[in-house]
Amino acid sequence: MSLYDLEIAQWKQLLSAEPSYRADQIWQAIHKHAIRPEHLTSIPKQLRDSIAKTADLAPALSLVNLYTDDNELTEKALFKLDDQRVLETVLMHYSDRSTVCISSQAGCAMGCKFCATGQQGFYRHLTTGEIVEQVAWAISRTRTKRGSRRLTNVVFMGMGEPLANTKNLFKALQRINVDIGIGARHITVSTVGIIPGIRRFGKLNQQYNLAISLHAANNEKRTSLVPITRTYPLEALLEVLADYRRTTNRRISFEWAMMDGINDSDQDARELIAICVPLQAHVNLIPLNPTPKWPGSGSPMARVRSFSRILEMAGIVTSIRDNRGTKIAAACGQLAETHVTLGGDEGLFAAGSAKMDLSGLLD
Ligand code: SAH
Numbered sequence: 356m357s358l359y360d361l362e363i364a365q366w367k368q369l370l371s372a373e374p375s376y377r378a379d380q381i382w383q384a385i386h387k388h389a390i391r392p393e394h395l396t397s398i399p400k401q402l403r404d405s406i407a408k409t410a411d412l413a414p415a416l417s418l419v420n421l422y423t424d425d426n427e428l429t430e431k432a433l434f435k436l437d438d439q440r441v442l443e444t445v446l447m448h449y450s451d452r453s454t455v456c457i458s459s460q461a462g463c464a465m466g467c468k469f470c471a472t473g474q475q476g477f478y479r480h481l482t483t484g485e486i487v488e489q490v491a492w493a494i495s496r497t498r499t500k501r502g503s504r505r506l507t508n509v510v511f512m513g514m515g516e517p518l519a520n521t522k523n524l525f526k527a528l529q530r531i532n533v534d535i536g537i538g539a540r541h542i543t544v545s546t547v548g549i550i551p552g553i554r555r556f557g558k559l560n561q562q563y564n565l566a567i568s569l570h571a572a573n574n575e576k577r578t579s580l581v582p583i584t585r586t587y588p589l590e591a592l593l594e595v596l597a598d599y600r601r602t603t604n605r606r607i608s609f610e611w612a613m614m615d616g617i618n619d620s621d622q623d624a625r626e627l628i629a630i631c632v633p634l635q636a637h638v639n640l641i642p643l644n645p646t647p648k649w650p651g652s653g654s655p656m657a658r659v660r661s662f663s664r665i666l667e668m669a670g671i672v673t674s675i676r677d678n679r680g681t682k683i684a685a686a687c688g689q690l691a692e693t694h695v696t697l698g699g700d701e702g703l704f705a706a707g708s709a710k711m712d713l714s715g716l717l718d
């Protein structure tokens with residue numbers, strides 16, 4: 356239990372001896388303004404002190420290190436959790452927006468070969484409070500570092516597979532949207548393609564964005580990069596995405612990490628087009644970032660651009676993601692526990708093992 360894990364009803368119960376507005380006052384402060392209760396001068400000092408002394412109301416994240424890159428426009432925070440696990444949160448400022456990239460799990464069980472988090476294995480799901488607190492950190496950091504700037508966007512593209520942790524994810528989404536006040540269209544959940552999770556996500560019937568990390572458009576190639584394809588083959592994934600498109604009327608986007616000589620040929624582009632057209636999907640090309648256990652490299656920029664042109668000529672809206680934070684290993688797929696040794700034992704689940712038994716790994 357931590358500060359952001361408590362529900363409003365629990366706050367009300369906890370503060371039942373206080374005036375009835377007190378719980379709402381604290382709730383608003385920690386969500387809308389990202390102010391910790393002990394810094395809230397509008398509540399009595401005695402209450403502030405007693406909240407500060409209550410272990411279950413302590414923040415879940417303690418900052419271990421802060422790295423900056425891109426002229427301080429990109430910052431990566433390394434947080435330690437109370438069980439010594441670490442997680443990373445990346446804050447990126449652009450001319451028109453500030454986006455935080457947050458983690459949903461400590462580690463990841465999906466074992467994608469080219470991803471630093473996947474190479475490391477799975478430790479545990481993050482709680483709702485641990486997810487929400489990352490956003491609160493970003494709000495407060497944006498405010499202190501960049502004047503009155505507001506955090507505008509939240510993307511679940513940090514460590515972990517959000518749709519393997521749907522219970523905590525959905526509660527966190529609601530908090531970020533309703534209580535913190537970030538519009539659903541400014542919140543993106545990225546998934547490797549967990550079919551039951553996508554179905555549940557669709558049933559929320561909200562305006563959140565869904566991004567699918569595709570990387571290859573046939574089963575054989577995708578399995579070699581993204582082993583979960585064995586459990587959720589492309590045909591089944593595309594069927595559930597078509598359903599999602601029909602019932603929510605939301606477009607999806609596909610993420611495609613461009614790997615030199617692996618998934619960047621004209622033929623790869625044609626296969627991707629065939630998948631995108633019926634879904635009216637957009638494509639996000641990410642030049643592959645280097646990770647410790649993957650020998651391949653990113654496609655040359657000229658290749659990324661020509662791949663993008665082929666897609667665009669077929670009418671697919673395509674963007675090339677700019678490569679933020681590569682120097683501080685804060686870029687896509689580079690997030691891992693490599694910077695500190697805090698425990699340092701192996702993940703509970705060996706990364707990328709051939710047979711994926713998902714029991715206990717999906718919530
Ligand atoms: N587990 C979720 C969200 C976190 S990964 C998912 O896979 O979608 C966020 C994005 O970074 C995904 O699109 C992922 O495929 C991509 N990614 C992983 N490793 C990468 C790397 N080395 N270079 C570029 N992108 C990478």
Ligand code: SF4
Nearest residue numbers: 463465467470473547
């Ligand atoms: Fe997990 Fe996403 Fe990395 Fe795959 S790409 S291992 S799903 S974090």
